[in-house]
Amino acid sequence: MEIFSRFKCTFCVLIFCLITGNSFAQTPAPFLINETHxxxxxxxxxxxxxxxxxxxxxxxxxxxxxxxxxxxxxxxxxxxxxxxxxxxxxxxxxxxxxxxxxxxxxxxxxxxxxxxxxxxxxxxxxxxxxxxxxxxxxxxxxxxxxxxxxxxxxxxxxxxxxxxxxxxxxxxxxxxxxxxxxxxxxxxxxxxxxxxxxxxxxxxxxxxxxxxxxxxxxxxxxxxxxxxxxxxxxxxxxxxxxxxxxxxxxxxxxxxxxxxxxxxxxxxxxxxxxxxxxxxxxxxxxxxxxxxxxxxxxxxxxxxxxxxxxxxxxxxxxxxxxxxxxxxxxxKKEFALNWIQNTTQFDTIPFLGYTAQYKKSKVTGVDRLFYNREMPYKKHIRYFNTYIPTSYVTAPEYYIIPQAWDNIVDLLRANNIPVYQFKNETSLIVEMYEILDYETTQSPYEGHYLHSKIKVNPIKQNVTYRKGDFVVPVKNENIRFIIETLEPHAPDSYFAWNYFDAVLQQKEWFSPYVFEDEAAEMLDTDPGLKTDFELKKAKDTSFANNSFAQLYYLYKKSPNYEQSNNKYPITRLMKSLDPQLLEASY
Ligand SMILES: [Zn+2]
Structure with a gap:
């Protein structure tokens, strides 16, 4: 596929020749001194x-x-x-x-x-x-x-x-x-x-x-x-x-x-x-x-x-x-997603340094660092060059992306990732992530409020997909890119970069004075729930002193609570699919 158009500008070259009188230098140019193009x-x-x-x-x-x-x-x-x-x-x-x-x-x-x-x-x-x-x-x-x-x-x-x-x-x-x-x-x-x-x-x-x-x-x-x-x-x-x-x-x-x-x-x-x-x-x-x-x-x-x-x-x-x-x-089946510095393992390498010294700052009056160029040294220093994985993920056979998130499909396509679509409505048992916890930067970072330390809980769920929902096969040369972007707990996932923030906001709430009666009935009819609730109150003083927190605890266990909240919409399919179910997507 020819994706590049070759540069042609005869007119520009002609103008340039006329101005300079000599279009091409015959000898390689020297290095520029303190100047860049x-x-x-x-x-x-x-x-x-x-x-x-x-x-x-x-x-x-x-x-x-x-x-x-x-x-x-x-x-x-x-x-x-x-x-x-x-x-x-x-x-x-x-x-x-x-x-x-x-x-x-x-x-x-x-x-x-x-x-x-x-x-x-x-x-x-x-x-x-x-x-x-x-x-x-x-x-x-x-x-x-x-x-x-x-x-x-x-x-x-x-x-x-x-x-x-x-x-x-x-x-x-x-x-x-x-x-x-x-x-x-x-x-x-x-x-x-x-x-x-x-x-x-x-x-x-x-x-x-x-x-x-x-x-x-x-x-x-x-x-x-x-x-x-x-x-x-x-x-x-x-x-x-x-x-x-x-x-x-x-x-x-x-x-x-x-x-x-x-x-x-x-x-x-x-x-x-x-x-x-x-x-x-x-x-x-x-x-x-x-x-x-x-x-x-x-x-x-x-x-x-x-x-x-x-x-x-x-x-x-x-x-x-x-x-x-x-x-x-x-x-490859298992992929490391997050890493920490290995502080116990290092090489030693020769290093040509300058001696670090301290003197009183003329600006602040406190000691300041300077490197004394009169005191160069050559010595071996430690070089910590390994990281240890802190979390792994098993590659699924496919990720399934509901068509509402076609902006993600556009990004995958821009990276040459093959994508398919369901020909018809299709029901499957898939792995869905519940987002349990994450941290967010307090100020903008590169146009985003980046999430980190993302914790997820995989749950098996039967989902009915619509005709046209997207299917991304994983086992190909793009596997690492696919996993790093679509696993939400990877450090640079699309989730981390805010592409899925909409699922992090609860859409429906309740009025405590109305919900009180339903909550009381839930406790009356479900002894297990009542035991858990009383135990939490006994253990957690702030919970015991916060009536709204107690009602919200019960609301989240009621049928009123929305199922989509904190659910990552891209799911994982762990088994192969009949190719007849799919058509190529362009
Ligand atoms: Zn740089």
Whole structure:
């Protein structure tokens, strides 16, 4: 299926040639000093490459962004082909830049990488896909200083997009058009490797490049072992050889890295948390904010270039491991949903730090932290790199979605998830979740009041579904995405992101003076209920002193109480269905 339209603008090229007198630079551009491309100049650089090497690359415009113009995508392949079959036969590396436009090292590193590879020769086994600037709106909102603790460049874009969303929290809730464009790009390319380029915050130390490897124990074990034992050691060695010794992202356990660092728990709302769900080995490069901009770009370039070399040289093995992982995933039955940091297990890693010291603050008068660059050190620090699952779920055969919630079906379809519909009214015994408890943020978070610590109780129930209600088969390559979004107690489920808040509000109530008589009759006619009620009063003083609470307790046990309250409407079917009952849904 051809989903991309190839960029063509002969007229624009003509105008550009007339203005510059020389449409294409003949030698690769040097690294920019303390300066980053604007959206327009980055666009022009890729357009020039596409025009100069029309048989090797394509510059495409995908979907839209909240800013109103498409998300650009640049593709390079030695054969010049970008068909589905060609993509399937090679390994794709997808590089995403400027999701946070104030952290643009990857924007400039990628332009130079593309120029150098086109100039010097493309790898045979790799298709390189670059999103030049993902946060289109943020990139157009240029300013001098919104990254308060960052050493240049002199001007850059803003973190929030055109809707003031942090796009690196939007990969599940999909409030932005950018995310919908990303889904198209990602599922068309099915990349083996995904890299999201960033700039760090936090501590000071000697390293220029730090790296987040997507959480390994969420991945297929064979793919995780391959990443940990083969790919990562290669990358760390090559960065060291290139004079940019790299460490895992410095997320200190305590106040400074001296006490050790911990792996970042990236749930599916983050880019790499999302791509990880589809057996894509995923990384976040975090160049250090206090190094010069040129050094940050150079180290990002080195990382990207080494990744291209590795994947090209290890194409067969990487494809094999990934194919095994894709098959194994379909057979997997139990999935961990929530995780906590393992504080007992750690590796030790060499770390090039600066000594943390304290002195009196000129501002507040209390002791303040500073890193003494006159006192660099090399020592081993603890690296806490594992998480322990705290809850599991067994995958059902299907999730069933009543058609009232077709907005969820739209999101699944946007993620290439096959969906079916009942041909006729169908009665089934299914598992339905009762929402027992949850916490909610008190202030808005990324346009939502996110729920967390969600507790559910599964109940078996006979439900009659209407013709047209949706059925989602689970046992396919999308299984992890389906479970992470449709199990309400997963940290980034659609439930957590408020898609089902309507079921959390009781619709009908009672007047105590009217209900009093019915409540009294319930107690008279049901001795078991009366015993429970008296016991609760004896144990719980506030209940015993609150007449409304006592009536509400009985109301919830009466036939008047609505059955839909706190019931999660998407149900789980644990057995296979006769395919004759279903028709494909588009
Ligand atoms: Zn960032």
């Amino acid at each position: 604007t959206f327009a100049s980055a666009f022009k650089a890729y357009k020039n490459m596409a025009e100069r090497y029309p048989t090797k690359c394509q510059f495409q415009q995908i979907g839209s962004s909240d800013y109103g113009i498409p998300v650009p995508l640049f593709l390079m392949n030695e054969s010049g082909l970008f068909t589905a079959a060609e993509i399937e036969s090679k390994n794709v590396i997808l590089i995403n830049n400027a999701i946070h436009p104030g952290e643009p090292c990857g924007v400039d590193a990628s332009i130079k990488l593309a120029q150098d590879l086109l100039e010097g020769g493309l790898p045979k086994n790799v298709i390189i896909a670059i999103i030049p600037i993902y946060n289109v709106g943020g990139a157009h909102n240029r300013n001098c200083c919104s990254r308060a603790n960052q050493n240049g460049p002199s001007e850059y874009g803003f973190r929030g997009n055109a809707k003031n969303l942090d796009l690196n929290r939007d990969f599940i809730k999909a409030d932005s058009k950018n995310t919908l464009a990303f889904y198209k790009i990602f599922h068309y390319l099915n990349p083996s490797i995904f890299i999201d380029t960033h700039t760090s915050n936090g501590a000071d130390y000697q390293h220029t490049m730090t790296l987040i490897t997507s959480q390994l124990n969420k991945m297929n074990p064979e793919l995780a072992t391959y990443t940990r034992d083969k790919l990562n050691p290669y990358l760390f060695n090559k960065m060291e050889e290139g004079n940019y010794p790299m460490v895992p992202y410095v997320h200190p356990l305590g106040k400074t890295p001296d006490d050790g660092i911990i792996d970042y728990l990236e749930t599916p709302r983050y880019s790499t948390g999302y791509t990880n769900l589809f057996n894509t080995i995923s990384y976040v490069t975090e160049a250090h904010m206090l190094k010069t901009y040129e050094e940050r770009v150079k180290s990002t370039y080195l990382f990207l270039n080494e990744m291209v070399t590795y994947v090209d040289n290890n194409h067969v093995e990487l494809t094999e491991v990934r194919n095994k992982a894709r098959k194994a995933l379909i057979e």
